[in-house]
Amino acid sequence: MTSTTYRSPLLDLPGAAPLQDTEALIDATGVAWHYGDPLGEQRRAHSGVVVVDRSHRRVVQVTGPDTEEFLNNLLSQKFLDTAEGFGASALDLDMQGRVLHHADIVRTAEGVLLDVPSAQLDSFLSFLQKMVFWSQVEVTEAELAVLTLLGAAGDVALPAAVVASRKVDWSAVERRDLLVPRSELKAVVAELRAAGVEPAGLMAFTAERVRALEPERAADLDEKSIPHEVP
Known part of the structure; x- marks a missing residue:
């Protein structure tokens, strides 16, 4: 797996669309930028809970x-x-x-x-x-993949395949990252969807990341960046 060849199996979900801008500095290769309703996906993170595919990490x-x-x-x-x-x-x-x-x-x-x-x-x-x-x-x-729950993640029962999870302190929306075996990625998301957690694209995650003032290495920092610029 490389940054230019990776393709998440979750791109096979209905409506999944990758980022079209091949010159973008945002790290988004191989995962869904949205699933057909990017603004609705972000709103659902505030009214309920969504799962974001970040398995390209x-x-x-x-x-x-x-x-x-x-x-x-x-x-x-x-x-x-x-x-x-x-x-x-x-x-x-x-x-x-x-x-x-x-x-x-x-x-x-x-x-x-x-x-x-x-x-x-x-x-x-x-x-x-x-x-x-x-x-x-x-x-x-x-051989682990990253998934992120945005929204009321505390109300979600985590699938048994989750190896580890961490809560990230974002003020506007709750964020919890899950690390799962790559071989179980589709099964974990299917289990979450069965529990009412719908997928959201990386566009929704990026909007909330910017709101939380969390920089991304390639998009927001350069070779001269110092720790004061990374909250």
């Missing part, structure tokens, strides 16, 4: 007894003494304090999962693997 898994200390020494987020289910964002900075990678993270019983835009997977994974040295950790790509 890639997931890195770090496991081993030194996981917390290893990541704490490399990234901007504090990892020491974090409990299972802890979710946040973390930055990889260069020597001048400029942002190289921006990952969303969640603590699991086995270690830490970090998801990044597809285009950043290779460089981020390589960076972490090169920094292992004597640390007792294993750094691999996890």
